[in-house]
Amino acid sequence: MGSVQIVTTILAAAITAVAVWLAVRAVMKMTAVIRLGQPDPERFTDKGTRTTTMLAETAGHTRMLRWSVVGAAHWFVMVAFVVLSLLVLEAYFEVVSPNGGLPVIGHWTIFGLATEIIAVLGLVGILVLMAIRLRNRPTRPGGLSRFTGSTMWQGYFVEWVVLLVLIFGFLIRGFKVATDQFEYPVWATPLSHAIGNGLPAWEAGVSVAALIKIAISMTWLIVISLNVTMGVAWHRFLAFPNIFFKRNPGRAGSGLGALRPMMSQGKPLDFEEADPESDQFGVAQVEQFTWKGLLDFSTCTECGRCQSQCPAWNTGKPLSPKLLVLSLRDHAYAKAPYLLAGGGKDLTGEEKATAAQLAHMDVLALAEAEKPLIGGAEDGGIIDPDVLWSCTTCGACVEQCPVDIEHVDHIVDMRRYQVLIESSFPSEAGVMLRNLENKGNPWGAPPNTREDWTKGLDFEVPRVGEVEDFEYLFWVGCAGAFEDRAKKTTRAVATLLNEAGVKFAILGEGETCTGDPARRIGNEFVFQMLAQQNVETLNEAFDGREKNKRKIVATCPHCFNTLGNEYGQLGGEFEVVHHTQLLAHLVSTGKLTPVQPVDGGVTYHDPCYLGRHNRVFAPPREVLDSSIEGGITEMPRNSERSFCCGAGGARMWMEEKIGKRINVDRVEEAMATGAKTIAVGCPFCSTMLNDGVNGKGAGEQVEVVDVASVLLRSVKPADAAGAKETAPAGS
Ligand code: SF4
Ligand code: SF4
Numbered sequence: 001m002g003s004v005q006i007v008t009t010i011l012a013a014a015i016t017a018v019a020v021w022l023a024v025r026a027v028m029k030m031t032a033v034i035r036l037g038q039p040d041p042e043r044f045t046d047k048g049t050r051t052t053t054m055l056a057e058t059a060g061h062t063r064m065l066r067w068s069v070v071g072a073a074h075w076f077v078m079v080a081f082v083v084l085s086l087l088v089l090e091a092y093f094e095v096v097s098p099n100g101g102l103p104v105i106g107h108w109t110i111f112g113l114a115t116e117i118i119a120v121l122g123l124v125g126i127l128v129l130m131a132i133r134l135r136n137r138p139t140r141p142g143g144l145s146r147f148t149g150s151t152m153w154q155g156y157f158v159e160w161v162v163l164l165v166l167i168f169g170f171l172i173r174g175f176k177v178a179t180d181q182f183e184y185p186v187w188a189t190p191l192s193h194a195i196g197n198g199l200p201a202w203e204a205g206v207s208v209a210a211l212i213k214i215a216i217s218m219t220w221l222i223v224i225s226l227n228v229t230m231g232v233a234w235h236r237f238l239a240f241p242n243i244f245f246k247r248n249p250g251r252a253g254s255g256l257g258a259l260r261p262m263m264s265q266g267k268p269l270d271f272e273e274a275d276p277e278s279d280q281f282g283v284a285q286v287e288q289f290t291w292k293g294l295l296d297f298s299t300c301t302e303c304g305r306c307q308s309q310c311p312a313w314n315t316g317k318p319l320s321p322k323l324l325v326l327s328l329r330d331h332a333y334a335k336a337p338y339l340l341a342g343g344g345k346d347l348t349g350e351e352k353a354t355a356a357q358l359a360h361m362d363v364l365a366l367a368e369a370e371k372p373l374i375g376g377a378e379d380g381g382i383i384d385p386d387v388l389w390s391c392t393t394c395g396a397c398v399e400q401c402p403v404d405i406e407h408v409d410h411i412v413d414m415r416r417y418q419v420l421i422e423s424s425f426p427s428e429a430g431v432m433l434r435n436l437e438n439k440g441n442p443w444g445a446p447p448n449t450r451e452d453w454t455k456g457l458d459f460e461v462p463r464v465g466e467v468e469d470f471e472y473l474f475w476v477g478c479a480g481a482f483e484d485r486a487k488k489t490t491r492a493v494a495t496l497l498n499e500a501g502v503k504f505a506i507l508g509e510g511e512t513c514t515g516d517p518a519r520r521i522g523n524e525f526v527f528q529m530l531a532q533q534n535v536e537t538l539n540e541a542f543d544g545r546e547k548n549k550r551k552i553v554a555t556c557p558h559c560f561n562t563l564g565n566e567y568g569q570l571g572g573e574f575e576v577v578h579h580t581q582l583l584a585h586l587v588s589t590g591k592l593t594p595v596q597p598v599d600g601g602v603t604y605h606d607p608c609y610l611g612r613h614n615r616v617f618a619p620p621r622e623v624l625d626s627s628i629e630g631g632i633t634e635m636p637r638n639s640e641r642s643f644c645c646g647a648g649g650a651r652m653w654m655e656e657k658i659g660k661r662i663n664v665d666r667v668e669e670a671m672a673t674g675a676k677t678i679a680v681g682c683p684f685c686s687t688m689l690n691d692g693v694n695g696k697g698a699g700e701q702v703e704v705v706d707v708a709s710v711l712l713r714s715v716k717p718a719d720a721a722g723a724k725e726t727a728p729a730g731s
Helices: 005-032 047-058 068-096 107-134 150-177 190-197 205-225 231-244 291-299 305-309 323-339 363-370 384-387 396-400 405-419 429-437 479-481 484-500 516-521 524-543 555-568 579-588 617-626 661-674 683-695 707-715 717-726
Strands: 472-475 503-504 551-554 576-579 602-604 676-678 703-706
Touching: 005 068, 005 205, 005 291, 005 323, 047 150, 047 231, 068 107, 068 150, 068 205, 107 150, 107 190, 150 205, 150 231, 190 602, 205 231, 231 291, 231 472, 291 323, 291 405, 305 396, 323 363, 323 405, 384 516, 396 405, 405 516, 405 524, 429 516, 429 524, 472 484, 479 484, 479 683, 484 683, 484 703, 484 707, 516 555, 524 555, 551 555, 551 579, 555 576, 576 579, 579 617, 579 707, 602 617, 602 683, 617 707, 661 683, 676 683, 676 707, 683 703, 703 707
Parallel strands: 472 503, 472 551, 551 576, 602 676, 676 703
Antiparallel strands: none
């Protein structure tokens, strides 16, 4: 060992020792913070599916690749990081001896070839990612950046580290070539040879370059260890457990669909036995999120994909799902010293720690602990109420997140506490909640008018109980029964089912709201009250039938989602289809035949609770394509990336006072396609988009209409025209 190697070896050992010590300390701190969360036993079920999903989403980059160029570049960088870690290990042999290398595999030409290819692709990948970050930097002129609010220096730092580590990897190889100590042939390592041909035959070059490579890598480790909230770096490790523990690991796409039940001590809360002094009602303190919630916050990479798709953020509201997650993360880590010392409030608001436990507490941690989780800037709140109530629960954030963060669950958990314990929510939504409790529908319409939509139809609509042999229970929904526009859809669907010879029956006055708006606003109590009543009614209606014969067809995606995904939590197991699915099936099997193509100029708006939440993308398009001359014209934001209409998350019942109206933004996008008809599959989308069209003064030129009505125009043109005239007025 020469004198240069003695120095390089000592320096490499010293910086590595410091880095490893700090990293161990950081991992212990992070683990301690995540363990502060509440239990969540369901995350440990079905480990096989979890493992498969985790491997597919990480090694296969199944979610990232939807952002094709970024996804591909990130995949190469990820592979380079994993495989080229071996070359960082090899550098420890090279600081000791210029001709050192990894034992065994370090002598294989195939290893030289593979690492050369991966390093080149990694180099290209990181340059692409750097260019994308620069092009989208928040300070660039014009447009919203997905990186607004991200800690930009951290992103640049991580990218430069990757770039420099790759460059110094090639320099090490180059010096080996220049000093004739490189054992791989030119054909396997052409770039290394080309670089080596331009370098001087400096004996110490290999060890010095190896030391610099180790120093850069360890500086990275030291920096991230001193910044445990640096998700842009830590996600390289945390993404694996976060994806493994995602909810519904076997479900295609993201973990949307059912909302998680309200949990206390790791179990769904039973309102009949719940005690506000010992049971948690939603989330009022950051430590009341589950450990998976705290893992979510720690894992955020600050990539801003969620933000770029969020309808609230894109229309000037203060909500960004990324910034919400970052605020919760920073608060959790800042409050952690106080909590880890035994601090915290019990459910009656009493301090748990003794004075002695808090005696030497950091004042900043104590100050952080005093901040309310929900509160305005004047109260030092972590999440502003306007942020909390701007969410439409559209799920675009969850759908886009590459590390499976579950924003919607966290938002609704915070809403639950505000509604159930603080009675603090936008006052205008109170009318809706009262109507649900008193009349069983959000409009407060008299329940005995639920069947009024059947008047004037030229066939009988049977009720459950009057007929036994119905195949489908037609769940009409509150909008479908009481709202004028939606009643036309209800009539169109009933007419088409009748035409196709489908045996169906309705509950009539036996139906009440599924409880979706109550649940999304956070009123789990009202949701459970309505849901239990409906489950009882439905179980009675299907008495004696097996699950696959307990079929329901619903026109409202919110009903469809609640009946199919959430009633199972209360003992109601049904086979639920959306009307567009059933109609697509009836068309494809020849039971319905479109005879007169409807004029073109039609676009389709994906309802969030049909598309993203339940992945029903194709059936409505199939129905439209069968009925329309030339098929539909897609909007730029469609399918998984569809843009919300603004009504979900009970936003339908709240005023939209901040920023641009979401429905107007969506209508502008629809109208920009040149469409004269905006087809929808949801009564709320229908109302919102129709309001948007009228708001633009385009009511005469553009029509908003349900997919079923479009099909009816093609199957029974005369009936469709008649239905327009004869639909009875609603309440
Ligand atoms: S659910 Fe939709 S509105 Fe709510 S934060 Fe996510 S993207 Fe934004
Ligand atoms: S998409 Fe996920 S990882 Fe990216 S900023 Fe949003 S929450 Fe964080």
